[in-house]
Amino acid sequence: MTPSDYEYLRRLLKERSGLDLSADKQYLVESRLVPLARKSGLPGIPELVQKMKSGADALTAEVVEAMTTNETFFFRDKIPFDHMKETVIPALVQARAARRSLRIWCAASSTGQEPYSIAMCLKEFGSALAGWRTEIVATDLSQAVLEKSKAGIFSQFEVQRGLPIQMLVKYFTQTGELWQLNAEIRAMVQHRRLNLLQDFSHLGTFDVIFCRNVLIYFDQDTKANIFDRLSRMLEPDGVLALGAAESVVGITNAFKPYPERRGLYRPNTAPAARAGVTIMAPPALRAVASAR
Structure with a gap:
């Protein structure tokens, strides 16, 4: 993933979901989006970003969901x-x-x-x-x-x-x-x-x-x-x-x-x-x- 790809994803996620990723969270993006890219038949994140830029709205929605699905469990923190x-x-x-x-x-x-x-x-x-x-x-x-x-x-x-x-x-x-x-x-x-x-x-x-x-x-x-x-x-x-x-x-x-x-x-x-x-x-x- 290139720095420009990461910056594009940071801006998109901030605008769509409010998620404010710091500059050192590339590992988090990769862990969640590489599996999504492969499921979509794409080699990796650069190709994923390219497809999003071309207007693939459904894929963009999937990316936002993948990045904002957080852990939960019953009676958390009690x-x-x-x-x-x-x-x-x-x-x-x-x-x-x-x-x-x-x-x-x-x-x-x-x-x-x-x-x-x-x-x-x-x-x-x-x-x-x-x-x-x-x-x-x-x-x-x-x-x-x-x-x-x-x-x-x-x-x-x-x-x-x-x-x-x-x-x-x-x-x-x-x-x-x-x-x-x-x-x-x-x-x-x-x-x-x-x-x-x-x-x-x-x-x-x-x-x-x-x-x-x-x-x-x-x-x-x-x-x-x-x-x-x-x-x-x-x-x-x-x-x-x-x-x-x-x-x-x-x-x-x-x-x-x-x-x-x-x-x-x-x-x-x-x-x-x-x-x-x-x-x-x-x-x-x-x-x-x-x-x-």
């Missing part, structure tokens, strides 16, 4: 899900007693382990949520991972990563070497394709937003813009959950840490934090907006 069970959901059950509904958005949901972990958490509340309308919206840039998530079928390896054995027995059915989530849990999750760089206000407002282990790949301006837009999607007493290596500190005033709950944040409704603050979309976002 702590945010403990917070959900012990603090967040009980507080929302009280606060939403009149309307008896909860909306949760799982952004960058990948192959489904995270939204289904949330669904199982809610199911464990049993009678406390009986008769409630609970809605989990799972979104991802990749249609391929959304299709896998919809099926709710996981390998032995996948169910062994983070999933408590009692939940495996309770909510899954074994078919040969695979495990399928019960229809009742699958039905709790709606799947939609979505690029976080584009407008997502049409999704409506949520009580909880999981946006974990995705913003670490974006530059500071893009992170600030997404945080600002996420804050408008949350109820005033809603909760944002970020990944273990992510934080709003030094990036945005739209959120403040949830007291004594690591990885959780609340919308910052203080007038000084919101009034008069305009965060311009970074160039990639403005380009997307102008092209729509």
Whole structure:
């Protein structure tokens, strides 16, 4: 792969997905795109880039998907899900007693382990949520991972990563070497394709937003813009959950840490934090907006 090929891929991925690759990530590009090139009948990345430049839109979409499909597993990092069970959901059950509904958005949901972990958490509340309308919206840039998530079928390896054995027995059915989530849990999750760089206000407002282990790949301006837009999607007493290596500190005033709950944040409704603050979309976002 030539330096110019790598620069072309860096620019394309930044514009299409927000992925901000540093100059030393050629090895990552090669590990993910060489197999894709061969599957497409091409000798290597230079030929892949050449075909993309000639207007092969379907191939370009495959390249973006290959580079943005990230690792996931059930109840990843455990702590945010403990917070959900012990603090967040009980507080929302009280606060939403009149309307008896909860909306949760799982952004960058990948192959489904995270939204289904949330669904199982809610199911464990049993009678406390009986008769409630609970809605989990799972979104991802990749249609391929959304299709896998919809099926709710996981390998032995996948169910062994983070999933408590009692939940495996309770909510899954074994078919040969695979495990399928019960229809009742699958039905709790709606799947939609979505690029976080584009407008997502049409999704409506949520009580909880999981946006974990995705913003670490974006530059500071893009992170600030997404945080600002996420804050408008949350109820005033809603909760944002970020990944273990992510934080709003030094990036945005739209959120403040949830007291004594690591990885959780609340919308910052203080007038000084919101009034008069305009965060311009970074160039990639403005380009997307102008092209729509």
